[in-house]
Amino acid sequence: MSDAPAALDDQDFMDALFDLVIPPSASGELPGAGTLGLSAAVATALQADPLLGPLVEAGVQAVREAALTQHPEGLPSMTPQAGTKVIEAQLNSSHPLLIMGLARYLYAAYYQHPRILEGIGELPRPPFPEGFDVEETDAGLLEKLQARRKTL
Amino acid sequence: MPNEPVGVLVIGAGASGAAFSWSIADAGMSVLCLDQGPWMKQQDYPSNGLDYEARGMGDFSPSPNVRGLPADYPVNEQHSDISPLMFNAVGGGTILWAAHFPRLTPRDFRMKSDDGVGEDWPIDYQTLEPYFAMNDRMMGVSGLSGDPAFPYHEPTLPPLPLGKIGNTMAAGFEKLGWHWWPSDSAILSREHEGRQPCINLGPCTSGCAQGAKASTDITYWPAAQRKGVQVRTGCRVREITVRSDGMADGVLYYDPEGELQEQKAEIVVLACNGIGTPRLLLNSKSSQHPDGLANSSGRVGKNLMFHPYAMITGIFEEPLQGRRGPVGCSFWSHEFYRTDRSRGFVRGYSFEAIRGFGPVQTALWGMIRGFLPWGEGHHQKFARLYDHTASLIAITEDLPDETHTVTLDPELTDSHGIPAPRVTYRLSDNSRKMLAHAVERAKEALTAAGAVETSAEPLFREAGWHLMGTARMGKDPTTSVVNEWGQAHDVKNLFIVDGSVFVTAGAVNPTSTIQALALYVADSIKKNIETLFDSA
Numbered sequence A: 001m002s003d004a005p006a007a008l009d010d011q012d013f014m015d016a017l018f019d020l021v022i023p024p025s026a027s028g029e030l031p032g033a034g035t036l037g038l039s040a041a042v043a044t045a046l047q048a049d050p051l052l053g054p055l056v057e058a059g060v061q062a063v064r065e066a067a068l069t070q071h072p073e074g075l076p077s078m079t080p081q082a083g084t085k086v087i088e089a090q091l092n093s094s095h096p097l098l099i100m101g102l103a104r105y106l107y108a109a110y111y112q113h114p115r116i117l118e119g120i121g122e123l124p125r126p127p128f129p130e131g132f133d134v135e136e137t138d139a140g141l142l143e144k145l146q147a148r149r150k151t152l
Numbered sequence B: 001m002p003n004e005p006v007g008v009l010v011i012g013a014g015a016s017g018a019a020f021s022w023s024i025a026d027a028g029m030s031v032l033c034l035d036q037g038p039w040m041k042q043q044d045y046p047s048n049g050l051d052y053e054a055r056g057m058g059d060f061s062p063s064p065n066v067r068g069l070p071a072d073y074p075v076n077e078q079h080s081d082i083s084p085l086m087f088n089a090v091g092g093g094t095i096l097w098a099a100h101f102p103r104l105t106p107r108d109f110r111m112k113s114d115d116g117v118g119e120d121w122p123i124d125y126q127t128l129e130p131y132f133a134m135n136d137r138m139m140g141v142s143g144l145s146g147d148p149a150f151p152y153h154e155p156t157l158p159p160l161p162l163g164k165i166g167n168t169m170a171a172g173f174e175k176l177g178w179h180w181w182p183s184d185s186a187i188l189s190r191e192h193e194g195r196q197p198c199i200n201l202g203p204c205t206s207g208c209a210q211g212a213k214a215s216t217d218i219t220y221w222p223a224a225q226r227k228g229v230q231v232r233t234g235c236r237v238r239e240i241t242v243r244s245d246g247m248a249d250g251v252l253y254y255d256p257e258g259e260l261q262e263q264k265a266e267i268v269v270l271a272c273n274g275i276g277t278p279r280l281l282l283n284s285k286s287s288q289h290p291d292g293l294a295n296s297s298g299r300v301g302k303n304l305m306f307h308p309y310a311m312i313t314g315i316f317e318e319p320l321q322g323r324r325g326p327v328g329c330s331f332w333s334h335e336f337y338r339t340d341r342s343r344g345f346v347r348g349y350s351f352e353a354i355r356g357f358g359p360v361q362t363a364l365w366g367m368i369r370g371f372l373p374w375g376e377g378h379h380q381k382f383a384r385l386y387d388h389t390a391s392l393i394a395i396t397e398d399l400p401d402e403t404h405t406v407t408l409d410p411e412l413t414d415s416h417g418i419p420a421p422r423v424t425y426r427l428s429d430n431s432r433k434m435l436a437h438a439v440e441r442a443k444e445a446l447t448a449a450g451a452v453e454t455s456a457e458p459l460f461r462e463a464g465w466h467l468m469g470t471a472r473m474g475k476d477p478t479t480s481v482v483n484e485w486g487q488a489h490d491v492k493n494l495f496i497v498d499g500s501v502f503v504t505a506g507a508v509n510p511t512s513t514i515q516a517l518a519l520y521v522a523d524s525i526k527k528n529i530e531t532l533f534d535s536a
């Protein structure tokens, strides 16, 4: 039996995989998902999910093994193009739901990270207690509405 | 030590249990409410943290099967096209609800007379009118008077602002000349009874940390407790017990330590929602009631109605500031509410304009709908979607159907070993046609509002928010479970006040009507207490 950690717990591998799913933005303003230290949280969430967990676990294991057949150091040392091809091959064969399952937790972790919130133009803070302002109701629209309809 | 017997025992501290308990407290009897869930704390709600969207899919998911918290019981939904949703705590579903607060319309109470389908209710809108008004004051309702879709009424507070997203969508309806109106919302636009107004956090459906949304733990319950009503939490009722004459005499429940307790009462009131109530009645079999309590009609657990939903989303060029503001409360439209047989279906639907998705929801929705790729191009597409989507949801009328049921699952149980409910529900042909019609009309409205692309979920599975019809009200004891006062035909000291008693569903969110009914039942008990238990 190999001493290697399970693929979900193999941080270097998972970070490389995350960077392929959400790479850095072209401008560099948004970092790739692999640089934010999300792998432990995503792995924990997946391991607690009885439905998606096993599906994703099998998929990432297959990606890691396939990558190792192409590069002795596996996915972390491959070019993005080559890594993407390895993932696509698994999606098109035995693990069609791999990205869908992974993204359920990866997107949740990435898009609530303060750096990403700032990068997409949001304040990097919870909604409460400051809250937000919203535009008032368009008074012109209301006037039209009230003039137009007396009965339905 | 045995528990002291009480006058009135209410099971369920949600929307209806709270309203009922507050009102019945004036009858001069001792009132106790048992709920399997805890008191919630506003500081624990997800909007206190950055991970609020993730928690809305986890420990604050509307599905008890996803949450799996100690207060929850599992529901077998494998035989249903729609997932039943609820929350089990003091406040019940109102902890998570969106607080969109329409009433049933007068015509909804006479569907059979008007359209020849379903049944007429044994009561009408006018009977409930004073209770709607009382409930509006207790919950704190914001809205704009004068909507032609409803009889004239004046919401307690001015309407909530529509925001840019609501203004944009409303302009589409205006352009088409379709009915729309700012929603009545059980959310404060101004300070009310010591509660602070809405500050537009957005994720109302995972609890309102501001306390602006009317969950009954912060509206009715403090007022009921001031009147002396007791609430016992973490107490799951296993069954209602009966005397030798078949009348209810109390319940057996598991206390927070898992010990079985007995509680005697003169009157037992069920407020466990459209799934929990039939479950408990069916779990309360006895030699006097071999098919479950109050079930001589065989209607307990039958005629489950949900309101099938479609969600239609438009993608706009302009940013819409959509994530801000109460997610489910903007405006509604009753343009297609009434029967027009030329459309190929009977009855109709309403539209509810909702606000925008947060970043996580945008990403997941974009992926599922095929708009957002992984890998190259991800950020570019995300930027096009985020804060650029606006959605309409169609709430379609669900006709009562005896094959739509809540039964006891032969295998599944909750953590106390009590049989869990199984839901059997298949979308009817009428609903399917109505949803298809709604999808096309919503696309028209969104396009008129400026959407450059639209995408539809023609049946939104995770939308079983409204649980109705499973212990319906009626004059005929052979076809209904309770009479027009919510009193079980078979068991005169047993009352039901939750959504189970709905005869038909209308095409609007039900909670305003559920609570008005609960207040009406409480008042009927108070007025008729001397003769209430005389045999018919």
Ligand SMILES: Cc1cc2nc3c(=O)[nH]c(=O)nc-3n(C[C@H](O)[C@H](O)[C@H](O)COP(=O)(O)OP(=O)(O)OC[C@H]3O[C@@H](n4cnc5c(N)ncnc54)[C@H](O)[C@@H]3O)c2cc1C
Binding pocket: B011, B012, B013, B014, B015, B016, B017, B034, B035, B036, B037, B062, B085, B086, B087, B088, B089, B090, B091, B092, B093, B094, B096, B097, B098, B099, B100, B101, B102, B205, B235, B236, B237, B238, B271, B272, B273, B274, B276, B277, B280, B328, B465, B466, B467, B497, B498, B499, B500, B509, B510, B511, B512, B514
């Ligand atoms: C996410 C979400 C959004 C919603 N949005 C809206 C909306 O915008 N507008 C609207 O009108 N409605 C909405 N609803 C629906 C609304 O919440 C319900 O209609 C309403 O709460 C039903 O009230 P009820 O009293 O019938 O039951 P509930 O509020 O569900 O209360 C039932 C209570 O009974 C308790 N209970 C059940 N069984 C037992 C037992 N055996 N022992 C002890 N206690 C028990 C439960 O713990 C629960 O607290 C929404 C619901 C959800 C989940």
Ligand code: SF4
Binding pocket: B187, B197, B198, B199, B200, B201, B202, B203, B204, B205, B207, B208, B209, B210, B211, B212, B213, B325, B326, B327
């Ligand atoms: S938007 Fe308003 S009602 Fe909704 S959670 Fe925020 S403060 Fe509460």
